[in-house]
Each structure stands twice: as structure tokens, then as C-alpha cells.
Amino acid sequence: MKCYVHPEADSIGLCTSCGRAICEKCSVDMQGKLVCRQCLASGPVSREGETNANTAFLIEFVGGFFGLLGIGYMYAGRVNDGVIRLVLWLIYNITAYIVIAVLTAVLVGIICIPFQLAIQVGVPLWSANALKKDLMGYS
Numbered sequence: 001m002k003c004y005v006h007p008e009a010d011s012i013g014l015c016t017s018c019g020r021a022i023c024e025k026c027s028v029d030m031q032g033k034l035v036c037r038q039c040l041a042s043g044p045v046s047r048e049g050e051t052n053a054n055t056a057f058l059i060e061f062v063g064g065f066f067g068l069l070g071i072g073y074m075y076a077g078r079v080n081d082g083v084i085r086l087v088l089w090l091i092y093n094i095t096a097y098i099v100i101a102v103l104t105a106v107l108v109g110i111i112c113i114p115f116q117l118a119i120q121v122g123v124p125l126w127s128a129n130a131l132k133k134d135l136m137g138y139s
Contacts, residue, residue, distance in 0.1 A: 005038075015039055067093055 003009045003023035011021035017039040027034045060072020070085030 005036075064089065 001011045001021045003011050003026055004020045005026050006023050009023035009025065012024050012027060013022065013034045014020065015022050015027075015036040016033040017035050020036060022034060022036045026036050026038075028037060028040050029035075030040075056072045056076040058072075059075050060069070063069060063071040067090065068086060069089035070082035070087075073079070073082030073085060075082075
């Protein structure tokens with residue numbers, strides 16, 4: 001296959017943006033992908049399969065809010081980082097909710113202590129007074 005700019009030169013590959021055959025003179029290596037100089041000069045080069053940073057951010061944020069931290073990393077192709085974050089976030093959330101539940105139960109229990117003490121003393125006192133009145137003939 002020959003270069004589309006230099007028909008006498010053999011191509012070294014295809015431009016990842018426009019798909020045309022390009023030679024060594026016409027090619028530019030952009031992060032391991034060949035791009036022709038014409039596509040490079042015409043503006044931002046479309047990179048097939050490139051992850052949109054804003055989409056990855058949104059997926060990571062919303063997923064993390066609902067307990068699935070790490071799915072943005074997986075979307076971006078960083079699966080190992082995503083799985084590590086997902087597992088650690090799930091462990092953290094489960095632990096946090098258990099601690100919160102226990103502390104809430106303890107706090108509610110502490111708040112209820114004065115009421116329980118009042119009932120614990122008040123009901124026997126009321127009952128004892130009622131019994132005493134009955135035995136003494138006061139009705």
C-alpha cells in the first residue's frame with residue numbers, strides 16, 4: 001500500500017483519525033497511534049475508543065454515592081484500580097453502617113435511661129401507694 005500524500009512511498013500504517021495510508025514522513029506518533037500530519041493540522045484528532053473524562057467522572061461520582069465506587073475507573077479501562085476501590089468502599093460502607101447502627105442503639109438507649117429510671121421508680125411507688133391506701137381503707 002502506498003502513502004496517499006507520497007504515492008511513491010510505501011505506507012507504514014493507517015491514520016487512526018481518517019483511515020488513510022501514510023508513510024514515515026506523513027505520520028506522527030500520538031501516544032502509540034499513527035496520525036497523519038493533515039489530520040493533526042486540522043484540529044483535535046478523534047481518538048477511537050478514548051474514554052471521555054467527564055463521563056468517567058460522572059459515573060465514578062454517582063456510582064460512589066450509591067456504594068459502587070470504582071465503576072468510573074472500570075469504565076475508563078483501569079479495571080484493577082476500580083475493583084480495589086469497589087471492594088474497599090463496600091467494606092468501608094458495611095462497617096460504617098454497622099457502627100452507626102450500634103451507636104444509634106446505644107445513643108437511643110442512653111437517651112431512654114432517665115425515662116426508664118422514672119418508670120422503674122414511679123410505677124412501684126404508685127402501686128405501693130395504691131396498695132397502702134386500700135389496706136388503710138382509703139379508696
